[in-house]
Amino acid sequence: MTLEETADRIRSMEIRGAGRIARAAAKALLDHSQSGTYQDLKSYRERMMVASEMLAGVRPTAVSLPNAVNLISKPLSLVKTLHEAKSGLEERAEAFITHSEQAVAKIGEIGARHIRDGDVVMTHCNSEAALQCILTAHQQGMDIEVYATEVRPRNQGHITIKTLSDAGIKTNFIVDSAARYFMKEVDLCITGADAITVNGAVINKIGTSQIALAAKEARVNFLVAAETYKFAPRTILGERILIEERPADEVLAAAVRATLPNVTVRNPTFDVTPAEYVDLIITEHGEIPPGMAYIIIKEHLQWDMDNLCIDYPYCEEE
Numbered sequence: 143m144t145l146e147e148t149a150d151r152i153r154s155m156e157i158r159g160a161g162r163i164a165r166a167a168a169k170a171l172l173d174h175s176q177s178g179t180y181q182d183l184k185s186y187r188e189r190m191m192v193a194s195e196m197l198a199g200v201r202p203t204a205v206s207l208p209n210a211v212n213l214i215s216k217p218l219s220l221v222k223t224l225h226e227a228k229s230g231l232e233e234r235a236e237a238f239i240t241h242s243e244q245a246v247a248k249i250g251e252i253g254a255r256h257i258r259d260g261d262v263v264m265t266h267c268n269s270e271a272a273l274q275c276i277l278t279a280h281q282q283g284m285d286i287e288v289y290a291t292e293v294r295p296r297n298q299g300h301i302t303i304k305t306l307s308d309a310g311i312k313t314n315f316i317v318d319s320a321a322r323y324f325m326k327e328v329d330l331c332i333t334g335a336d337a338i339t340v341n342g343a344v345i346n347k348i349g350t351s352q353i354a355l356a357a358k359e360a361r362v363n364f365l366v367a368a369e370t371y372k373f374a375p376r377t378i379l380g381e382r383i384l385i386e387e388r389p390a391d392e393v394l395a396a397a398v399r400a401t402l403p404n405v406t407v408r409n410p411t412f413d414v415t416p417a418e419y420v421d422l423i424i425t426e427h428g429e430i431p432p433g434m435a436y437i438i439i440k441e442h443l444q445w446d447m448d449n450l451c452i453d454y455p456y457c458e459e460e
């Protein structure tokens with residue numbers, strides 16, 4: 143698959159889920175690097191810088207995407223030879239993919255410890271990190287029942303219920319607006335995250351904050367399963383996470399909209415759950431209260447207050 147094809151598939155959500163997007167970007171950079179012929183370090187850097195910038199902006203909210211691109215491409219500014227640049231980038235891309243897969247497995251192990259035999263778990267959207275917690279607990283012999291939401295308008299809940307059903311887990315499929323109705327039957331909520339800010343707010347699929355609110359009201363624990371590359375470094379500088387708003391067609395067909403001249407369709411893809419509604423964030427390095435998000439950014443995303451080039455997928459040469 144070419145870089146442009148990967149970008150298109152991420153844009154159209156054929157490749158989706160914050161972790162999968164990040165891994166697809168890493169693979170695209172790896173392939174892009176391997177597929178070119180280069181005269182010198184400068185031409186290699188330029189080609190990879192253009193690719194990095196393009197990929198990093200394909201979906202605006204999932205910070206896993208620019209974080210992955212940064213981790214892979216940023217050190218290009220520090221190397222002195224073409225060989226060093228190319229082999230280093232390809233090693234980092236492969237390492238990112240491996241780390242990401244291992245992180246999901248580790249999160250599953252940690253998250254499963256919160257699930258007791260007989261528990262009823264609610265999840266929203268299709269998060270491989272959140273699902274891994276449920277699947278791991280199930281593999282450990284826990285008898286679990288799940289409430290999974292539909293997730294309008296893109297119906298990611300259908301992917302979730304297929305995974306759960308295939309694993310042999312008893313699953314209730316509910317419309318998004320039924321989450322509060324069923325919360326009284328739920329012991330634990332687990333979702334994923336597309337981005338986590340320095341103050342521990344969780345940006346995830348639209349509707350997540352309503353579920354967290356209902357969980358808080360019902361005194362049900364609300365856990366977030368998220369690899370460290372879902373934390374957003376630039377929120378340390380006061381930058382806000384941009385919430386992607388997708389096309390109206392996803393919600394209401396153009397022909398119907400044409401009959402409703404006074405109606406505007408709004409289609410935000412994500413919402414923000416404040417830290418006070420989140421009991422724990424489970425990362426591959428252990429679980430943290432949301433208030434400790436700064437530590438994750440500082441220790442695991444190579445953030446450095448003096449290094450303001452973190453926002454670019456690469457650093458300019460001196």
Ligand code: RI2
Nearest residue numbers: 158159160161269270271334335347
């Ligand atoms: P994992 C998804 O976004 C969902 O919001 C999901 O909770 C989140 O990414 C994290 O998913 P979308 O791509 O990385 O469906 O845990 O818009 O798989």
